[in-house]
Amino acid sequence: MRDDNQLHAAVVELVALENAEIKYATVQNWYPGDQHGNGGIFNFVTKRGLCAGAHSKISWTQVETGSAITWKYPSVILKGDYSVGEFYSVALTNNYQQADTGTKMTHLGKHTRSTIISKGISAGHGQNSYRGLVKVGAKASDSRNHSQCDSLLLGDTCGAHTLPYIEVSHPMAQVEHEATTTKISDDQLFYCQQRGIDTEAAVAMLVSGFCKEVFHKLPMEFAVEAQALMEISLEGAIG
Amino acid sequence: MTMAKRFCELQAHAPPNISGWPWLRAFRQQAQRAFAAQELPTLRQENWKYTNIRSLSETAFSDAPPPGAAELAQAENVQQTQALSLPGYRLTFIAGHFQPQLSQLETLSGAARLLPLKQAFEQEQALVENYLGSAMEYPGQPFAALNSARLEDGVLLYLPANCQLSQPIHCLFYTPSGPHSHVSYPRLLLMLEPGAQAQLIEEYLGDPVPPENAAAQFTCPLSEIILAHDAHLLHGKVLREGPQGHHIAGIHVSQAEQSHLHSISITLGGGICRNDLQVKLHARGAQVRLDGLYMLAGRQHLDNHLRIDHLQAGCRSEVLYKGIIDDRARGVFNGLAVVHPQAQQSDARQINKNLLLSENAEIDTKPELQIDADDVKCSHGATVGQLDKDALFYLGSRGMDQPTARALLTTAFALETLNPLSQGPLREQLAALTGTTLTRQAGGKPPATTSHS
Amino acid sequence: MLSIRNLGVRIDNKLILQGINLEVAAGEVHAIMGPNGSGKSTLAQTLAGHPDYQVSQGQVLYQGQDLLSLNVEQRAAAGIFLAFQYPVEIPGVSNIQFLKSALNCQRKQRGEPELDALDFITDVKQKMRQMQIDEALLYRGTNEGFSGGEKKSNEILQLLVLQPQLAILDETDSGLDIDALKRVAAGVNAFRSPERALILVTHYQRLLQYLVPDRVHVLQNGRIIRSGGAELALELEQQGYTTDTPSEDAPTQKREVPDDNG
Numbered sequence: 001m002r003d004d005n006q007l008h009a010a011v012v013e014l015v016a017l018e019n020a021e022i023k024y025a026t027v028q029n030w031y032p033g034d035q036h037g038n039g040g041i042f043n044f045v046t047k048r049g050l051c052a053g054a055h056s057k058i059s060w061t062q063v064e065t066g067s068a069i070t071w072k073y074p075s076v077i078l079k080g081d082y083s084v085g086e087f088y089s090v091a092l093t094n095n096y097q098q099a100d101t102g103t104k105m106t107h108l109g110k111h112t113r114s115t116i117i118s119k120g121i122s123a124g125h126g127q128n129s130y131r132g133l134v135k136v137g138a139k140a141s142d143s144r145n146h147s148q149c150d151s152l153l154l155g156d157t158c159g160a161h162t163l164p165y166i167e168v169s170h171p172m173a174q175v176e177h178e179a180t181t182t183k184i185s186d187d188q189l190f191y192c193q194q195r196g197i198d199t200e201a202a203v204a205m206l207v208s209g210f211c212k213e214v215f216h217k218l219p220m221e222f223a224v225e226a227q228a229l230m231e232i233s234l235e236g237a238i239g
Numbered sequence: 240m241t242m243a244k245r246f247c248e249l250q251a252h253a254p255p256n257i258s259g260w261p262w263l264r265a266f267r268q269q270a271q272r273a274f275a276a277q278e279l280p281t282l283r284q285e286n287w288k289y290t291n292i293r294s295l296s297e298t299a300f301s302d303a304p305p306p307g308a309a310e311l312a313q314a315e316n317v318q319q320t321q322a323l324s325l326p327g328y329r330l331t332f333i334a335g336h337f338q339p340q341l342s343q344l345e346t347l348s349g350a351a352r353l354l355p356l357k358q359a360f361e362q363e364q365a366l367v368e369n370y371l372g373s374a375m376e377y378p379g380q381p382f383a384a385l386n387s388a389r390l391e392d393g394v395l396l397y398l399p400a401n402c403q404l405s406q407p408i409h410c411l412f413y414t415p416s417g418p419h420s421h422v423s424y425p426r427l428l429l430m431l432e433p434g435a436q437a438q439l440i441e442e443y444l445g446d447p448v449p450p451e452n453a454a455a456q457f458t459c460p461l462s463e464i465i466l467a468h469d470a471h472l473l474h475g476k477v478l479r480e481g482p483q484g485h486h487i488a489g490i491h492v493s494q495a496e497q498s499h500l501h502s503i504s505i506t507l508g509g510g511i512c513r514n515d516l517q518v519k520l521h522a523r524g525a526q527v528r529l530d531g532l533y534m535l536a537g538r539q540h541l542d543n544h545l546r547i548d549h550l551q552a553g554c555r556s557e558v559l560y561k562g563i564i565d566d567r568a569r570g571v572f573n574g575l576a577v578v579h580p581q582a583q584q585s586d587a588r589q590i591n592k593n594l595l596l597s598e599n600a601e602i603d604t605k606p607e608l609q610i611d612a613d614d615v616k617c618s619h620g621a622t623v624g625q626l627d628k629d630a631l632f633y634l635g636s637r638g639m640d641q642p643t644a645r646a647l648l649t650t651a652f653a654l655e656t657l658n659p660l661s662q663g664p665l666r667e668q669l670a671a672l673t674g675t676t677l678t679r680q681a682g683g684k685p686p687a688t689t690s691h692s
Numbered sequence: 693m694l695s696i697r698n699l700g701v702r703i704d705n706k707l708i709l710q711g712i713n714l715e716v717a718a719g720e721v722h723a724i725m726g727p728n729g730s731g732k733s734t735l736a737q738t739l740a741g742h743p744d745y746q747v748s749q750g751q752v753l754y755q756g757q758d759l760l761s762l763n764v765e766q767r768a769a770a771g772i773f774l775a776f777q778y779p780v781e782i783p784g785v786s787n788i789q790f791l792k793s794a795l796n797c798q799r800k801q802r803g804e805p806e807l808d809a810l811d812f813i814t815d816v817k818q819k820m821r822q823m824q825i826d827e828a829l830l831y832r833g834t835n836e837g838f839s840g841g842e843k844k845s846n847e848i849l850q851l852l853v854l855q856p857q858l859a860i861l862d863e864t865d866s867g868l869d870i871d872a873l874k875r876v877a878a879g880v881n882a883f884r885s886p887e888r889a890l891i892l893v894t895h896y897q898r899l900l901q902y903l904v905p906d907r908v909h910v911l912q913n914g915r916i917i918r919s920g921g922a923e924l925a926l927e928l929e930q931q932g933y934t935t936d937t938p939s940e941d942a943p944t945q946k947r948e949v950p951d952d953n954g
């Protein structure tokens with residue numbers, strides 16, 4: 001049975017009215033399949049949010065370490081003036097896992113703000129993609145977005161892909177997108193090792209440092225859980 | 240019926256037939272088949288998501304006839320008053336037809352060659368046959384196939400090992416406006432053998448003030464650039480078509496070990512325009528720097544599509560594209576860096592920055608990274624915004640009025656793309672062109688909201 | 693404690709160290725001086741076990757065992773500590789988290805139990821006060837955005853917390869203000885004991901006034917070309933490394949130029 005794939009296809013819809021604030025946090029560790037990529041969950045999830053009222057806020061935080069394949073793009077439509085959308089994500093893929101995740105921030109109202117922080121970690125034969133859209137409509141004056149999408153590669157058989165779409169049709173919008181893809185710094189690793197931290201622990205520590213901005217957004221008990229999950233999921237990734 | 244078929248049907252003429260060279264006929268026929276096998280791009284295709292060429296594919300463009308006396312005179316005038324004025328070699332074309340009397344060519348010494356492609360078909364058949372089509376692929380590139388099916392003339396540059404041209408080569412393509420819709424397919428074939436060096440500028444010009452009811456014109460150029468070991472090329476492209484001048488161009492580059500390409504692409508005018516710049520870094524130490532500046536106004540549409548393939552270890556690519564978009568114009572930027580599995584120690588950086596100057600302007604930017612090796616340093620950044628408020632305040636505090644301060648900062652924003660160019664007539668004239676365009680943009684209206692870097 | 697015999701080291705196939713011999717006994721302080729690029733950091737990094745430095749010849753014995761057969765973290769657990777000339781920044785990993793993890797990993801390797809969290813933090817804070825390091829630095833990313841001097845002080849804090857046997861300080865005195873230098877020296881003196889040894893890589897006599905070396909070695913072109921007592925450092929500071937310079941030509945005002953830009 002564990003060689004089969006199971007499908008998980010949930011739908012989540014959030015609506016925030018005036019001055020309302022929703023924080024939605026997910027830590028996902030479904031069965032990822034075995035180390036050869038047999039079995040595992042297909043995690044295809046629809047998540048969307050509407051900031052309908054002025055000064056409303058929707059914040060998505062996710063830590064994705066499980067599932068054979070994850071497709072998930074929590075989105076926010078920023079309709080109310082001064083509304084805020086956030087997306088904080090950590091996605092880790094090891095062995096033959098694939099994660100394709102990101103967000104859509106659609107700025108319609110005035111003075112709307114969105115922040116995107118996405119951290120992808122690929123190990124083994126894992127594939128990680130960030131796919132996102134930031135759209136600023138013609139009436140969304142004084143709207144802002146900041147996106148930071150970083151990918152970390154552990155090993156030479158994995159892959160990282162960053163596909164951000166940015167569509168702006170208002171001159172008073174300010175949109176900034178930054179992305180980096182690197183491996184773990186040799187200097188950082190050596191520094192940790194010189195202080196006596198073994199390679200596996202050093203990598204786990206550096207990876208968690210890499211994800212810190214996102215873990216900070218999780219409720220405390222979740223953050224501890226997420227951290228532990230990351231370490232388990234990374235097991236065997238460093239050789 | 241595919242759009243490709245329709246496109247062919249609308250073109251009254253069959254592909255021109257140059258008799259006597261079966262290989263060329265075969266080359267064209269193969270390209271024609273590759274073109275016919277593809278749909279013309281629509282917005283549903285990822286690579287054409289933001290660029291609608293429907294109006295183009297429904298216009299009956301016919302092959303441009305050789306210029307008459309009036310066009311020749313107009314071309315001469317444009318060349319003297321509008322075009323870049325660079326020392327060195329010049330090849331001038333009117334609607335795709337080479338004009339010896341407006342050109343400045345001399346026979347290069349030794350094995351080096353610089354001549355119109357049509358002439359090269361006769362005189363340098365071995366070279367052409369050997370290299371034509373070698374730096375490009377048809378799949379996913381319908382306009383490269385179209386150009387290959389229809390090509391008739393253009394430029395051939397061949398530099399043997401260690402041949403270093405000190406003077407730039409200026410290729411001027413003038414598209415006259417008129418009541419009929421014409422199309423031309425210039426083809427450039429540039430081969431630099433090991434250690435060779437050159438500078439080549441492609442300039443596309445339309446009439447600055449076209450007559451009323453001027454018909455749409457279409458230019459569909461393709462450049463193939465082949466750089467051998469340690470070859471260095473500075474490639475410039477200046478696009479200043481008129482509002483009815485549509486332009487879909489391909490620049491396909493193949494780079495060997497330690498070769499360097501510096502490309503600077505400046506777009507200041509045109510209708511629906513697209514540049515597909517594709518660079519393949521085939522061997523260790525190959526380096527490419529792609530700089531671009533676009534200043535769009537009116538209803539202009541410009542789509543810059545860049546793709547850099549890091550195929551082997553130790554290559555480096557750097558991209559800086561900047562845009563200032565006004566009126567109802569729309570800019571599209573898509574930069575893709577692909578690091579293939581064996582390409583360790585790749586260094587790929589990409590930056591795209593934009594200023595929107597009007598309520599109706601739009602920018603769609605999509606910087607992409609596709610990484611399949613781990614020992615890499617890759618980054619990209621994209622911004623859309625206004626001028627830095629702190630900088631504006633600082634200049635104000637030094638007594639500068641707002642329009643001046645804005646103009647200063649906007650100019651600085653634009654000129655950053657020219658910084659890597661060495662001092663000389665090219666840089667000076669590009670800077671001057673940029674300046675004039677900015678003044679024109681600022682002139683029409685109160686200097687709007689603007690940008691940041 | 694440490695015995696280096698005919699050590700040769702390459703980087704990228706370039707021979708940097710060519711036959712180093714050095715004996716360091718427990719309780720001793722050795723200073724290594726020498727012109728820029730002579731190979732001092734190379735020696736330090738090699739002892740710590742940096743993988744980029746390839747040992748081409750020779751042997752290193754540490755407490756009787758073959759040091760070169762150990763990997764970097766095993767060496768650390770065995771008591772070797774390198775204060776880096778250029779400590780690396782690790783954003784996202786707080787200083788306190790880093791220290792705790794280092795200490796516990798070392799203890800685990802040595803088969804000792806983990807330290808109680810409260811004891812640990814009390815100990816760290818006490819040592820920070822001693823080094824006059826702002827407590828806020830504990831919660832910032834390791835070395836992230838630290839000033840040059842703060843980085844150096846932080847290296848000594850780690851030395852005090854980790855309690856190694858053999859400390860190698862690579863230009864820890866460069867970039868420190870006068871008071872910070874005194875604190876660093878005091879910190880290192882607190883670390884000293886008859887069981888522990890110290891190797892100081894430095895360009896300046898000043899640190900050696902506080903930490904008087906038993907031996908001073910001059911490294912040049914990858915070889916130790918001179919060794920002597922503490923007085924050698926003073927002589928070098930007056931005369932420079934160019935041995936053929938007659939001593940009366942050596943500008944004495946050089947003493948007044950503490951260009952500590954490390």
Ligand SMILES: Nc1ncnc2c1ncn2[C@@H]1O[C@H](COP(=O)(O)OP(=O)(O)OP(=O)(O)O)[C@@H](O)[C@H]1O
Binds near residue numbers: 708731777
């Ligand atoms: N990674 C490397 N690749 C190539 N050469 C290197 C590398 N690291 C060091 N070197 C060279 O090895 C030599 C010794 O360097 P080292 O850092 O050991 O000098 P140093 O004595 O510590 O100098 P300083 O007093 O300036 O700190 C120098 O010439 C240096 O350029």
Ligand SMILES: [Mg+2]
Binds near residue numbers: 732733777862863
């Ligand atoms: Mg050094």
